[in-house]
Amino acid sequence: MGFIEVRGLSYSYPNAKKPALAGVDLSIDRGEFILLTGPSGCGKTTFCRTLNGLIPHFYSGSLDGEITVAGMDIREHSTSDLAQHVGLIFQNPDNQIFALTVEKDVAFGLENLGHDRDKMIEEIDWAMEQTGIGHLRQRATHELSGGQKQRLAIASILAMRPEVVVLDEPTSFLDPLGAERIFKVMDALNKDYGMTVILVEHRVDLAAQYVDRVIVFDEGRVVNDGPPSEIFMLDDTRLAGIGIPKIVELYKRLNSRGVDLGGPPISPGEFVSKMEGKLPSGPIELPPRPSNRELDEFVGVYRSNPVIEARDVHFSYPSGVQALKGVTLNIHKGEFVAIMGENGAGKTTLVKHFNGLLRPNSGNVLVNGADISKQSVASLARSVGLVFQNADDQLFSENVREEIGFALRNFGFESDAIVKRVDWALNLLDIDRYRDSSPFILSGGERKRVALASVLAWDPDIVVLDEPTIGQDYSQKERLSHFLMQLRTQGKTTIIVTHDVEFVAETKPRIVLMADGRVIADGSSKEIMTDSDALSKASVSPPEITKAFGALSGRGLPGDVLDVDEAFDVLSRLLEVGG
Amino acid sequence: MSLLEGLRFSRGDSPLHELDPRVKFLMILVLFTVAILFTALQPLIFIFIIQIPLVAVARIHREWLKTLKGGLFMALIIFASNLVSFYFFGGRHLTYQNVEYALTLTVRFLVLITSFSIFFLTTSPDKLSLALEKARIPFEFNFAFITAIRFVPVLADEAQSIMDAQRSRGLELDKGNFISRIRKYIPILLPLIINSIRRSLELAEAMESRAFGASEERTNLFDLKLGSSDIAVLAISLMGLAAFVYVRFFLPAFGPLLPPGQIL
Numbered sequence: 065m066g067f068i069e070v071r072g073l074s075y076s077y078p079n080a081k082k083p084a085l086a087g088v089d090l091s092i093d094r095g096e097f098i099l100l101t102g103p104s105g106c107g108k109t110t111f112c113r114t115l116n117g118l119i120p121h122f123y124s125g126s127l128d129g130e131i132t133v134a135g136m137d138i139r140e141h142s143t144s145d146l147a148q149h150v151g152l153i154f155q156n157p158d159n160q161i162f163a164l165t166v167e168k169d170v171a172f173g174l175e176n177l178g179h180d181r182d183k184m185i186e187e188i189d190w191a192m193e194q195t196g197i198g199h200l201r202q203r204a205t206h207e208l209s210g211g212q213k214q215r216l217a218i219a220s221i222l223a224m225r226p227e228v229v230v231l232d233e234p235t236s237f238l239d240p241l242g243a244e245r246i247f248k249v250m251d252a253l254n255k256d257y258g259m260t261v262i263l264v265e266h267r268v269d270l271a272a273q274y275v276d277r278v279i280v281f282d283e284g285r286v287v288n289d290g291p292p293s294e295i296f297m298l299d300d301t302r303l304a305g306i307g308i309p310k311i312v313e314l315y316k317r318l319n320s321r322g323v324d325l326g327g328p329p330i331s332p333g334e335f336v337s338k339m340e341g342k343l344p345s346g347p348i349e350l351p352p353r354p355s356n357r358e359l360d361e362f363v364g365v366y367r368s369n370p371v372i373e374a375r376d377v378h379f380s381y382p383s384g385v386q387a388l389k390g391v392t393l394n395i396h397k398g399e400f401v402a403i404m405g406e407n408g409a410g411k412t413t414l415v416k417h418f419n420g421l422l423r424p425n426s427g428n429v430l431v432n433g434a435d436i437s438k439q440s441v442a443s444l445a446r447s448v449g450l451v452f453q454n455a456d457d458q459l460f461s462e463n464v465r466e467e468i469g470f471a472l473r474n475f476g477f478e479s480d481a482i483v484k485r486v487d488w489a490l491n492l493l494d495i496d497r498y499r500d501s502s503p504f505i506l507s508g509g510e511r512k513r514v515a516l517a518s519v520l521a522w523d524p525d526i527v528v529l530d531e532p533t534i535g536q537d538y539s540q541k542e543r544l545s546h547f548l549m550q551l552r553t554q555g556k557t558t559i560i561v562t563h564d565v566e567f568v569a570e571t572k573p574r575i576v577l578m579a580d581g582r583v584i585a586d587g588s589s590k591e592i593m594t595d596s597d598a599l600s601k602a603s604v605s606p607p608e609i610t611k612a613f614g615a616l617s618g619r620g621l622p623g624d625v626l627d628v629d630e631a632f633d634v635l636s637r638l639l640e641v642g643g
Numbered sequence: 644m645s646l647l648e649g650l651r652f653s654r655g656d657s658p659l660h661e662l663d664p665r666v667k668f669l670m671i672l673v674l675f676t677v678a679i680l681f682t683a684l685q686p687l688i689f690i691f692i693i694q695i696p697l698v699a700v701a702r703i704h705r706e707w708l709k710t711l712k713g714g715l716f717m718a719l720i721i722f723a724s725n726l727v728s729f730y731f732f733g734g735r736h737l738t739y740q741n742v743e744y745a746l747t748l749t750v751r752f753l754v755l756i757t758s759f760s761i762f763f764l765t766t767s768p769d770k771l772s773l774a775l776e777k778a779r780i781p782f783e784f785n786f787a788f789i790t791a792i793r794f795v796p797v798l799a800d801e802a803q804s805i806m807d808a809q810r811s812r813g814l815e816l817d818k819g820n821f822i823s824r825i826r827k828y829i830p831i832l833l834p835l836i837i838n839s840i841r842r843s844l845e846l847a848e849a850m851e852s853r854a855f856g857a858s859e860e861r862t863n864l865f866d867l868k869l870g871s872s873d874i875a876v877l878a879i880s881l882m883g884l885a886a887f888v889y890v891r892f893f894l895p896a897f898g899p900l901l902p903p904g905q906i907l
Contacts, residue, residue, distance in 0.1 A: 113848075122851055144857035152852040158797055159842055160849035162790065164768050171864035178858030181866070188864075204654070206796045220853065421807050442813045450811040456841070457801070458808035460833035470830070474813030504837065518812060 066091035067227065067260060068115065072129035074284075075110060075119055084110040086284035087129070094227060095258040097251070099271050099292070102281035103305030104509055104537045108264050111281065112230050115262075116150040117143040134227065148177070151221030155233040155535075157213035166192075166208070166216055167201045173224040184223075191223040195249050210407045211242030218249060228260040229253070235267065236534055239406045239563045241603040243267065247274050266537050269309045269566055269608050272296065273331040280306060293328045307538030310566065310609050310628050311335050317632045323639055332612035339616060342639065348620035350638060370394040370430075371526055371557050372418055372448075377427035379413060387413040389581035390427070395559065397525075400552050402568050402589075403561045405578035406603030411561045412453075414578070415528050418559075419448040431526075446475065449524030453531040455515035459503040464495065467503050468518045475522055489521040493547075509540045526557040533564040545571050569593065569607035569626040577602045590624040651706075652767050659701035659765045663873040664774040670880040671762045677887045678754040683897035684743055686890070687750045694757045703764045710760045711753065722749045730907065739901040768792045773867055782861055790846075798839070805834050 073088040085107050092098065100108050113119045117138040120127045131138050134149045154160055163169035170191055174184045192198045195215040200208065208216060214234055221229060231250070235243035251274045253259040265271040272278070278295040280288035282305065288295050296308040297316065308316075315328045315335070323342065329335040372395040379388040387410045395401055403411045416422040417429045420441045429436045436444060452458065461467035468489050472482045490496040493513040498506060503514050512532070520527065533541050541564075548571060551558050562568065568575065568589060575592040577585040577599070585591075585598035592598065593606045594614065606614065609631050610624070617623030621638070625631045654660075659667070678690055698707045725745035730737050772785045809830045810816070816827050869877075 116852055118848055118851055122848060142857075143851040144854040147852050147854040147857075152848075154845065154849060156845065159845040160852075162786075162793065162850070162853075164789065164793055168769055168864060173853040175862050175864060176854040176857050178860045178862050180862060181864065184862070184864055205793070224854065416807065419811055421810060440815070441810045442815050445811050445813055450807075452804065452808045452811070454804065456838055457805045457834055458812065458830075460830045460837075470814075471812035474815070522813075 067094045067134060068092040069132045070114075070130070073111075073114065073131050074128040075114065075125060077110075077123060077125045080125070083284055085114075088284070088286055090279070090286060090289070092228075092260065092262070094260050095254070096277055097254045097261045097275045098263065099268070099275040099278045100262055100264045100281065101266065101268060101271075101278065101306045102287075103539060104535075105507055106281040106305075107284040108281050109232055110284075112152060112232050112262070112264060114138060115228070115230055116146040116152050117141060118152070144176070147173070147226070148224055149226055150228045150230060151224060151226035153214075153217050153221055153229065153231045153234055155236050157210065157217045157237070160217045160220070161205045161213060164204055164206075166197065166203050166205060169205055169216060170220045170223050173220060177224070187223045187225065188219075191219040194222055194253060195219040196245075209242075211238050211245060214238060214242070214246060215249065218246070222253070226259075228262065230262040230264075232264045233266065233535070234263075235265070237407075239603045240270075240565055240605045242407065244270060244605065247271060250274070266306075266535075267566075268296075268307055269311075272309045272312075292330050296330075297328055305537060305539050307541075310569075310607065311612065313628050314609065314631050314635075317628065318635060318639075321636060323635070332608050332615065335612045336615040339612075339635075340619070343616075343619055343621075348638065350620070350622070350634065369397040371397045371432055373428075373430040374414070374417065375428045375430075377414070377417060377424045377429060379410075379417070379422060379425055387581055388424070391578075391581070391583055393576060393583055393586070395557060397557055398552070398555050399557055400548065400571070400573040401557075401559045401576060402571075402573040403559065403576045403578060404563065404565075404568070404602060404604055405584075409578040409602065410581040411578055412530055415450065415530065415559065415561055418444075418526070418528060419450050420444040421450075442474065445471075445524070446522065447524055448526045448528060449519040449522070450528045451516050451519045451530065451532070453534060455508075455511040458515055458518070459511060462502065463500050464490070464498045464503050464506075464514055465500065467514055468521050471518060471522055477522075485521045485523075489517040492520060493517040508535055509537070512536070512540075524556075526559070527551060528559045528561075530561045531563070532560055533562060533567050541567060563604075565593075565604060565607050569609065572626065577604065579603075589626055593626055594624045651763070653703055653706050653764045654767075655702055655765065657701045657765065658872065659697065659761070660767075661872075662765075662876060663867055663869055664766050664770045665777065665867065666869070666873045666877050666880075667762060667766060668774065670876060671758045673880045673884045674758045675755065676884065678751050678758075680887065680891050681897075682744075682747060684747045684750065684900055685897050686887070687747055687754060691750055691754050691757070694754065694761065697761055698757070701761065701765045703760070706764050707757065707760050710756060714753065714756050718749050718752055721752055722746065736905055737907040738905050739903065740899055742906070743899055743901045769865070770867075773863065773865055776863060777867055798835075801838060802831070802835055805831050805838075 068090070070088050070090040073085055074083055075085040076083040088111060102108050110119065113123065114131055115133060120139060121143050133146060136146065138146060161169050162172050167188060170188045171184055174187060192201065195218050197212060197215050197219055200212060205216065229250070235246055238246065247270060250261045250263065254261050263271055263275065272292045276291060278290065278292045279286055280295065288298060288300060296312040309330060311330065311332060312328050315325060318325065325338040325342065329338050374391050374393045377388050377391045380386045391414060403414065405411055413422060417424060418431065420436045420439060423437060431444060432447060459467060461470060465486055468486045469482050472485055477485065490499055493516055495510060495513050495517060498510065503511060506514065532544055536544065545567065548558055560573065572589040575587065575589055576583055577592055579602045584601055585595055593610050599606060607626055609628060610626055613621060613625040613631065614623050622634060625634060674690060674694065678687060681687055698704050722745050725748055726737065726741065729741040733741065768789060772789050775785050776782065814827060814830060816824065
């Protein structure tokens with residue numbers, strides 16, 4: 065019998081029409097490292113809540129079936145009993161930190177359990193060491209970076225010495241290196257202490273490399289369960305909603321063309337070692353690529369016409385934090401630009417200058433050739449539409465129609481024009497069926513689309529999206545990427561602020577890399593994603609495919625391959641020649 | 644709002660920061676009581692002067708000056724309203740004694756905000772909560788207090804994000820008449836309230852996951868123990884109180900500083 069035994073588990077939230085869990089059967093042993101994934105709303109989070117008894121003790125509703133953890137029936141034990149065996153870590157680190165100093169927060173659970181002081185200090189020391197936050201011991205919790213906060217949240221759970229740690233999308237708000245660090249911490253705990261880890265993630269590319277079992281949820285059920293090398297190889301349509309690691313996708317496509325690498329690789333390293341055996345032994349000469357100009361190569365045509373110019377922009381917040389230390393940047397009409405960099409590099413601060421929410425302390429920002437200093441936010445917003453990261457920071461209306469019409473009324477559109485534009489925006493984002501619904505009953509992805517529609521409704525020429533992929537599952541990201549393509553074909557200038565390297569590898573914008581309030585690199589996706597110095601300064605790691613080709617570039621293969629299509633193209637040409 | 648600057652803890656490692664919060668509270672209470680006890684200008688100026696070295700030792704002079712600057716307006720109101728009421732209720736004339744009394748009340752106000760500043764600027768909320776715990780205040784209240792402090796910066800950030808999002812959608816907060824301006828805060832307040840409700844649910848989940856309320860005998864990582872310097876400060880404070888009480892009740896009252904005579 066497994067450490068966690070689940071039989072026919074079903075659950076409905078109070079007043080819900082559909083059950084969130086509909087017959088889950090699972091057995092999880094000690095020491096497993098599990099990736100739990102599935103499309104948004106598939107029941108992953110609900111399942112996590114049953115593991116420490118938040119369901120049914122905190123959330124009422126109807127629970128059927130059986131679930132035992134460490135031999136304890138969750139119905140018969142309180143959450144505080146179960147919490148000593150199962151530690152839950154949530155998405156937003158801010159909402160799980162209670163104390164004002166780091167050390168005191170790690171102690172919180174232990175204090176609740178009534179441990180004595182010597183025992184507490186011992187556990188705190190251990191937990192902080194495991195998560196690498198020992199040097200932050202005396203710091204105030206609100207001064208930490210996002211990645212540090214999340215590691216603190218993990219330390220606070222570890223200090224209670226649970227046998228199982230469950231992390232529900234712990235890296236959503238983190239930059240790529242911050243995310244990788246979390247995975248490494250969990251990996252070490254799993255290897256060194258045999259801790260059972262259950263990781264809920266949308267970022268399968270990175271996570272898949274650490275786990276030994278993948279469980280896929282859909283519509284409240286387990287639809288697939290097995291080691292990553294098997295699960296991601298299935299041609300199951302039920303996998304469509306979650307996406308598979310790019311390396312596995314490449315393997316599958318090569319395999320279908322008869323290239324046998326002998327079992328799927330999960331990490332770039334594995335791919336490289338498998339691939340090396342297939343490469344011709346002598347120097348490799350790649351036949352010229354058939355001419356196939358991609359969209360980003362046409363962008364050069366627009367280069368003469370800057371719509372946003374930042375000239376030596378400096379900005380400090382009233383708290384004294386110097387967020388921008390001399391940014392100079394031109395963005396041209398029709399361009400598609402991604403601003404990347406670690407948390408706190410100044411990305412969001414910079415884009416807030418584009419519609420005048422912030423004004424430079426020194427330097428100038430020009431939009432369509434006019435200095436922003438003489439213009440109000442409302443007038444700048446007509447040409448620069450800014451969509452913020454968290455849709456919940458703007459939704460307030462009774463229904464979706466009203467929400468989308470809000471800005472139009474502010475801008476003084478005529479009432480029949482408002483009706484027309486609202487309809488247009490509803491169709492554009494494919495949310496027409498929700499026109500009369502309250503925005504608050506929609507799912508996270510749908511709320512994000514309402515927020516986007518509410519800005520696109522007035523048809524701004526420049527669209528700025530702050531972290532559009534956060535919390536979005538694979539198919540929502542696909543939809544977003546198609547939508548961005550559509551904006552580009554309409555000639556709109558599109559700027560995204562993002563951490564999502566895989567999304568960037570697929571959409572290939574011009575990349576502006578920022579670190580510490582400055583632009584440290586600016587160029588095409590290919591240039592930037594292969595500039596390892598600049599990337600590491602900005603805490604960005606290249607896409608998995610690029611990592612693999614970087615390692616193979618010593619053998620004469622191009623190092624600047626970003627996505628599966630291109631990788632497949634290069635390798636199939638090469639292997640035809642070599643074979 | 645700079646009057647409130649003096650209530651925000653400012654990190655440091657001065658002897659005053661290290662002092663046991665209970666002793667420090669007692670010390671502040673003594674200053675407070677003494678300031679209320681006297682109605683003459685000389686002792687109040689004296690108390691004000693003895694507070695200055697405390698501020699210097701704690702190295703909080705910058706924050707303290709900000710607080711005084713913020714309190715200046717309030718002080719002027721106290722001074723002016725006293726003069727005005729003396730003039731109108733005292734038979735439409737004003738004496739030097741009236742001015743001296745108004746000045747006394749103003750200095751008392753400065754003494755009070757200074758003592759508050761010294762306490763709150765040098766006492767971390769963690770220590771304060773520890774002191775509350777020692778005073779057998781139920782942990783739930785204590786926890787609520789800490790959580791409120793913990794989430795002030797988080798909520799401030801969130802309010803800023805909401806304002807930014809709505810201004811980006813053309814909301815102009817500073818346009819229109821009074822009523823329409825108030826209506827314009829609806830798009831800001833609603834998301835703030837809804838997010839707070841959502842956040843409180845998440846917080847509750849995280850609390851449960853950290854075994855909140857598991858043990859009747861909740862322990863604390865830190866403990867308060869009176870050290871020798873704490874006892875010394877305690878003794879000085881109590882002796883000071885005794886001395887001031889003696890001066891106030893057993894010695895002749897302080898005479899006026901300003902000469903008698905009418906101004907208006």
